[in-house]
Amino acid sequence: MPTDRAGRWADIEVFCRAAELGRFAAAAEALGLPPSSVSRAIQRLEARLGVPLFTRTTRRVVLTEDGAMFFQAAREGLQQVEDAEHAVGSVAGRPVGRFRIAAPTTYGTARILPRMPDFMRQNPGLELEIHITNRAVDMVEENFDLVIRLGVQPSSALVQRTLETLPIGTFAAPSYLAERGVPESLDDLARHACIGFVYPGSGQVLDFEFLDEGRPHRRPPARGPTIVHDPLGMVALGLAGGGLFQTGHYVVQEHLDAGRLVEVLAAHAGVRRPIVALFPANRRLSPKVRAFFGFFARDGHSGPASADLAGRHKGEGA
Numbered sequence: 001m002p003t004d005r006a007g008r009w010a011d012i013e014v015f016c017r018a019a020e021l022g023r024f025a026a027a028a029e030a031l032g033l034p035p036s037s038v039s040r041a042i043q044r045l046e047a048r049l050g051v052p053l054f055t056r057t058t059r060r061v062v063l064t065e066d067g068a069m070f071f072q073a074a075r076e077g078l079q080q081v082e083d084a085e086h087a088v089g090s091v092a093g094r095p096v097g098r099f100r101i102a103a104p105t106t107y108g109t110a111r112i113l114p115r116m117p118d119f120m121r122q123n124p125g126l127e128l129e130i131h132i133t134n135r136a137v138d139m140v141e142e143n144f145d146l147v148i149r150l151g152v153q154p155s156s157a158l159v160q161r162t163l164e165t166l167p168i169g170t171f172a173a174p175s176y177l178a179e180r181g182v183p184e185s186l187d188d189l190a191r192h193a194c195i196g197f198v199y200p201g202s203g204q205v206l207d208f209e210f211l212d213e214g215r216p217h218r219r220p221p222a223r224g225p226t227i228v229h230d231p232l233g234m235v236a237l238g239l240a241g242g243g244l245f246q247t248g249h250y251v252v253q254e255h256l257d258a259g260r261l262v263e264v265l266a267a268h269a270g271v272r273r274p275i276v277a278l279f280p281a282n283r284r285l286s287p288k289v290r291a292f293f294g295f296f297a298r299d300g301h302s303g304p305a306s307a308d309l310a311g312r313h314k315g316e317g318a
Contacts, residue, residue, distance in 0.1 A: 008048075012074050014041040015053065019071045020142060022060045030129070075143065095287035096125035103148040106231050106251045107275055108132040111164075112148065119295050126288060134200045134229055139280060145288055147278045158278045163296060165272040166248045168209065171261045175241040183244070183264055186210060186219065193243030194221035198228040208246050210268035217268070248273065 018027040018038060028035040046053050053067035063071055103112050109132060120128060131137070131144075139147050139158060148163065176193075183192055189208070196205040205226060207218040224243045227233040234245040235252060239260055255261040263269070279289050 009078075011041040011045045013078060014038055015045050016071065016075055016078060018042065018054070018061060019063055019067070022062070024061060079143070094125045095123055095291040097288065098127045098129055099146075099288045099292075100129045100131070100142075100144045101146045101148070101292075102131040102133060102137045102144050104134050104150065104231075105132055106248065107148060107150070110250050111275075115296075119292070122295060123291050126291070134231070136200055139278065145279060145286065146292060149276055149278060151273055151276070158280060160276045160278050161293065163275045163277055165274045166250055167269065167272050168246055168248050169252075169263045169269050170208065170210075170244055170246050170265045171238060171252055171256070171263055172244045173239055173241045173260065174262055176238075176243060177262060177264070179241070186212060186217065186265070186268060189219060189222050189244070192222065193224035195224050195234050195237055195243045195245040196221035196226040197231050197234055197245075198226060200229050206246075209271045210265065211270040212268060216271065 014027060014031060014033070014037075017030055018024050021027050021030060024038045024042070025035050027033075028038045031038070042053065049066075049070065051066040052064050053070060054061040055064055101112075108130070113130070113132075116128065116130070120126070137144060137147060180192060181188075183189060194208065198205055205221060207220055210217045210219070225237065227237065231247060231251070234247060235255070237243070238245045239255065244264065249256075252261050256263065277293075279286070
């Protein structure tokens with residue numbers, strides 16, 4: 001049984017991950033440990049403190065009142081240690097420590113993950129933890145270093161930086177167009193099935209966006225199915241002939257090249273959506289975040305890094 005200070009810190013880190021994830025099994029997977037090791041670490045910590053830290057259920061673990069109080073203090077302590085490591089690494093020019101990123105499924109799989117091997121080779125001191133998710137993450141509560149989202153976010157206590165501005169289009173499968181015809185004007189949308197997408201956490205269906213004589217024009221999707229949570233579901237339904245849908249060209253370029261999808265209403269295309277990165281203001285100069293932006297700028301994919309916008313945001317899917 002570890003009684004040294006390093007062992008205590010290890011148990012505290014295991015406890016914090018279990019508290020963050022709500023399940024011992026998930027904490028074990030995230031830390032690369034057997035589930036039994038997580039259980040023993042929590043038991044040692046509870047024995048040392050003399051109080052239960054979790055209430056166990058069949059599905060998850062919930063912090064007790066004492067556990068919640070200890071979690072807040074322990075997380076702050078771990079963050080201070082991590083900040084000290086970052087400071088030393090920064091002096092040596094090396095970003096170090098765990099780097100937690102959250103990105104939506106579309107942009108994460110198409111634009112972030114393919115570049116991560118090069119990023120890891122250039123920053124071997126970082127332990128990457130990448131969450132590909134469309135849920136509304138809370139950066140502060142969940143201790144993320146960077147969250148990537150679609151569009152400029154509401155004003156708050158976070159900082160925003162634009163990574164890219166990417167064009168969107170309207171697409172459909174050839175089988176759908178053969179059956180229902182090709183829309184030639186925006187008014188034709190009324191007779192087509194238009195696949196809607198509901199933003200996670202907001203409950204709002206995203207409008208279709210066009211340019212009409214050079215001016216932005218928005219329309220609610222007409223008479224069609226609605227996909228909730230994951231925009232890749234729109235792509236799958238569209239490929240199956242389910243209707244017209246809108247997304248970024250980068251999401252469907254492979255299908256366009258292969259002829260599985262066709263762009264329609266190209267005369268009204270031209271709308272571009274910004275992809276923004278959000279990070280806590282108190283970590284603006286974090287070596288990890290600076291390394292990320294530096295890499296993407298060198299990689300040639302970073303958009304205008306101007307207009308850092310202050311903002312507090314819990315995240316929307318993209």
